[in-house]
Amino acid sequence: MKPEATAAISAQRGWFKSSYSSGEGGECVEVAVTAHAVLVRDSxxxxxxxxxxxxxxxxxxxxxxxxC
Incomplete structure (x- = not known):
């Protein structure tokens, strides 16, 4: 998927973090689910x-x- 398409889809989706993520920052990823893919980004x-x-x-x- 091209970055432009990903950005367009990203703007329309609700991003969420793991329930294990603290609100204090640090290293975390966020995900958003689309009809055909799961988007992953650096929070x-x-x-x-x-x-x-x-x-x-x-x-x-x-x-x-x-x-694991």
Whole structure:
């Protein structure tokens, strides 16, 4: 997905952080779910382009992390 397309989609989505994230800053990512992808961005620099990951790939990633 091109950065311009990601930015357009990003503006329309609600971003959220992990429930494990504190409100004190630090290193955190935010995600937004679209019809075809999960967008991931750095919460400290939300103006930068987001990474678009396929929904199936994201589901496998979350399953793997949950087992760790």
């Amino acid at each position: 400290k620099d939300p103006a930068r382009p987001a990474l678009a990951v396929g929904r199936d790939g994201w589901a496998r990633f979350v399953q793997h992390v949950g087992r």
